[in-house]
Amino acid sequence: MSGIAPTPDPPYVAVIFTAVRSGEDEAGYLEADAAMEALAKAQPGYLGYEGGRGMTVSYWATEADAKAWKQVADHLTAQRLGRERWYTSYKVRVATVDRDYGWSRPAP
Amino acid sequence: MSGIAPTPDPPYVAVIFTAVRSGEDEAGYLEADAAMEALAKAQPGYLGYEGGRGMTVSYWATEADAKAWKQVADHLTAQRLGRERWYTSYKVRVATVDRDYGWSRPAP
DSSP states (O other), rough: OOOOOOOOOOOOOEEEEEEEEOOHHHHHHHHHHHHHHHHHHSTTEEEEEEEETTTTEEEEEOOOOOOOHHHHHHHHHHHHHHIIIIIEEEEEEEEEEEEEEEEOOOOO | OOOOOOOOOSSSEEEEEEEEEEOOOOOHHHHHHHHHHHHHHTTTTTEEEEEEETTTEEEEEHHHHHHHHHOOOOHHHHHHHHIIIIIIEEEEEEEEEEEEEEOOOOOO
């Protein structure tokens, strides 16, 4: 879990990725997961990333930025390995964040 | 992790909830989490729920349905307890899912 991403005021784009893991090649999966997070950070329009077990959300300035990330060469390789090894199924949902709000515990 | 929610064709609404846990009252948190999932399922417009460590996404037919769920009495109580006990911070993002796609491993 990577905490709360410091996104700007809406609107922006959220890509919700939910997967069922196969259980195969755990080490390779973890290595690729870290590499893809680092690579995503270097892409135009990248705003942040939040991840949990089996679910990650990446945030992008525009839908064009999210689509461009999908086509980055090393990411295409990871997507192929995901289908061959790491996942039995997944779903990607591309959404527009219309509003957001948050809360933080006041300092004591 | 609850698997991939069986959502209909877009558009529909995703409420992305990301939290930093305080570490307090783990048993109470887990009990409330299960109770809120069961209660959400009974609400009008509820489509599904996906959850991981520190991040959950609930899906709703309309934004009005998502807003109504926020005001359900037992849910209001859970929100208050969340601020008093379980979380040090959280963020809620309300988004419209514009498109989605998925993949499943073919049967061998």
